[in-house]
Amino acid sequence: MNRKKSQEKRELKNAAEKLLVDYELRNRGKDNLDKVSHNLQKMDKNVDQQIEMKKDLLNSLKARRNSIHEESKIKKDFLENELRNKLRSGQSYTAKELELINVNQINTIDIDRDDFDSVEYNKEFAEKENINLDSPFLNLYSKNEQVKVAEQMIQKFDxxxxxSDDYLFATSAGLIAGFVDTIFVGTIGKGKDASRLQNMVDKGTEKLVKKYALHEKIAELNKQKNNANSQQAIDDINSKIKNLKENKANIDLKSSISQLENNHRVGYDASKSTNIEGMTGMSPDNHHLLSIAHEPSLLGLIVGIKDQLTSTSTFMTKEGKVINVVSQNKNKELTGNIFEQIIQATDNWFGHIMSDISGSSGSKGRGSGLPVPGWSSLQKLQFGNVKLKTNKTDTYTFAQVSEWMFKNGYDVRAFTAELIPVLIYETLIRLYWIYKQLLYYGRSLKDSFPIANNRELARLLLIGGSTFSSIDVTHGLIKSGKKGGVQPQGIATFIMTVNKPGLIDLGFRSYQNVRLELEHRKTVERILDEDIVLEYNRIMSSEKIFE
Incomplete structure (x- = not known):
């Protein structure tokens, strides 16, 4: 049965190739007829023009003959000049060669040959006449029909x-973001070594902390005002509130942090590992990393609430183990039922997060902020042999590398600074996508919404991310080979220069594109099974198709 179908398929293809040769010869003949028709029209127009010119010339000759007896010399000269110009114009027009379209010679199948209907002769003739037989079934359609078929295929198979413009824009967006990262982010540093964009994020975070502390201070004064017993006390409080609002630009960061620390005391805020069983190596510059409740994430919130309710502290040890011990520090008192305590614990956790995001009140310079969400989990990577500094023989595990990065300035503020270039190319590509779908294709706003589950948008985001990371990694490699940088020469400079959010985004986009392509492949296979294969089997099962 399979051999029979294979034979029938070959015969179908051979028949299609013969039809395609006839179709091509017909098109060439039609093309020549169109050319001849065009040339005839042009020749007719030329002849008509010459006839008109001759008629006009005869009229001018008659006018000249009638003017012989005229006494006006001026009129005679005018008619003679006009006649000469018309003669000259007519001669020039007649001598001008017509620009006709060349008509190509058409070679036809030699029907006098005995094998003119054979497959071999058909292929030989097609090769000689430059007729492409690669896709005979498709090429039997006209160009317009091929466009319609292509549109139907695009819609049906997604x-x-x-x-090229889409890919060019995605690449350009990645280039723009790459240059922003190279120029304004550069290598993550600590204190005065912070880059321009990193320093800008630090300043913005400081303003946020001061604004939050001011908001709490005013709320506290308003609460006191509600409990005041005299008008004088109310006036004094109003004066304080007014003074705070008028001088909010002069509020000191350290005093704001100190206020938040006092208002939001938490039991898990241990800065040293002294007297903590199973904990070693914790110090003021890494205790935010090792205390899981200090993580500004949902996990940090859940652990923070649990630790406050149970008066315990949850730490990630430097050996990669999670321990839970009794808190040594005093927590803000939680009152009421369990639901009220959870609400109070949530507020207290967030307030303490705000007090630590720009460092503590006793820190010098930039201070150690909060870790990137999930960063403490890297302490479980107790393997690796990384030589961070080229001038030293010390090696680090991946867990130690992550701790070293945190101590040297890579906190959530630095992560945010690195995230800005990623948001730039993501935003540019998504805005371009909305414009293209809404204005170019005329789709609705709902259908133009830039959801990355769309294969085309996901592909553009992958192109943008790949371009960005290529520039970023190249920049990191170049800087890692230079001396005198913010970080030690070598791998230390590279890992503090390469954009981590960009690599995360690139990895996610790569996975997303692979997943979408696999899903698309399954969809295409299903359509083929349901439609194309079904129709093919129907044709092949017909016994009279070749009779």
Whole structure:
């Protein structure tokens, strides 16, 4: 049965190739007829023009003959000049060669040959006449029909419609973000070594902390005002509130942090590992990293609430183990039922997070902020042999590398600074996508919404991310080979220069594109099974198709 179908398929293809040769010869003949028709029209127009010119010339000759007896010399000269100009113009027009379209010679199948209907002769003739037989079934359609078929195929099989302009824009967005990262982010540093964009994020975080502390201070004064017993006390409090609002630009960061620390005391805020069983190596510059409740994430919130309710502290040891011990520090008192205590614990956790995000009140310079969400989990990577500094023989495990990065300035503020270039190319590509779908294709706003589950948008985001990371990694490699940088020469400079959010985004986009392509492949296979294969089997099962 399979051999029979294979034979029938070959015969179908051979028949299609013969039809394609006839179709091509017909098109060439039609093309020549169109050319001849065009040339005839041009020749007719030329002849008509010459006839008109001759008629006009005869009229001018008659006018000249009638003017012989005229006494006006001026009129005679005018008619003679006009006649000469018309003669000259007519001669020039007649001598001008017509620009006709060349008509190509068409070679036809030699029907006098005995094998003119054979497959071999058909292929030989097609090769000689430059007739492409690669896709005989498709090429039997006209160009317009091929376009319609292509559109139907794109819609049915959800094929990508991205063009060179789309890829160019995605690449350009990645380039722009790459240059922003190279120039304004550079290598993450600590204190005065912080880059321009990193320093800008630090300043913005400081303003946020001061604003939050001011908000709490005013709320506290308003609470006191509600409990005041005299008008004088109310006036004094109003005066304080007014003074705070008028001088909010002069509020000191350290005093704001100190206020938040006092208002939001937590039991798990241990800065040293002294007297903590199973904990070693914790110090003021890494205790935010090792205390899981200090993580500004959902996990940190849950652990923070649990630790406050149970008067315990949860730490990630430097050996990668999670321990839970009784808190040594005093926590803000939680009152009421369990639900009220959870609400109070949540507020207290957030307030303490705000007090630590720009460092503590006793820290010098930039201070150790909060870790990137999930960063403490890297302490479980107790393997590796990384030589951070080229001038020293010390090696580090991956866990130690992550701790070293945190101590040297890579906190959530630095992560945010690195995130800005990533947001730039993501935003540019998504805005371009909305414009293209809304204005170019005329789709609705709902259908133009830039959801990355769309294969085309996901592909553009991958192109942008790949371009960005290529520039970023190249920049990191170049800087890692130079001396006198913010960080020690070598791997230390590289890991503090390369954009971590960019690599995370690139990895996610790569996974997303692979997943979408696999899903698309399954969809295409299903359509083939349901439609194309079904129709093919129907044709092949017909016994009279070749009779």
């Amino acid at each position: 094929l990508l419609k991205l063009d």
